[in-house]
Amino acid sequence: MTFQLPDEAPNIMLDIGLGQNTLETVLQTVCIRMEDKEIDLVWRGAHPYPSYEWLADMKKQIVEVK
Known part of the structure; x- marks a missing residue:
């Protein structure tokens, strides 16, 4: 199996x-996954937030991936 990784990363807005x-x-x-002849790519990004305690009060979460 041969493959090429993508040249561009996905755009993620949060x-x-x-x-x-x-x-x-x-x-x-x-x-x-050789048995399925498939490849999974996992991308990550980071976003700052005020504090761990603030997460309980977070009222909004909109994620867009392009």
Whole structure:
């Protein structure tokens, strides 16, 4: 099996009530499933938030992936 990883990362926008923020994404995991002849790519991004305690009061979470 041969394959080429994508040249571009997905664009991820996150709004948790503090305004829209475009996340910088990085490829975290490549899983090769030979039995299915499929490849899974897991991308991640990070978004700052006020504090761990603030998460319980978060009223909004909008995620867009392009």
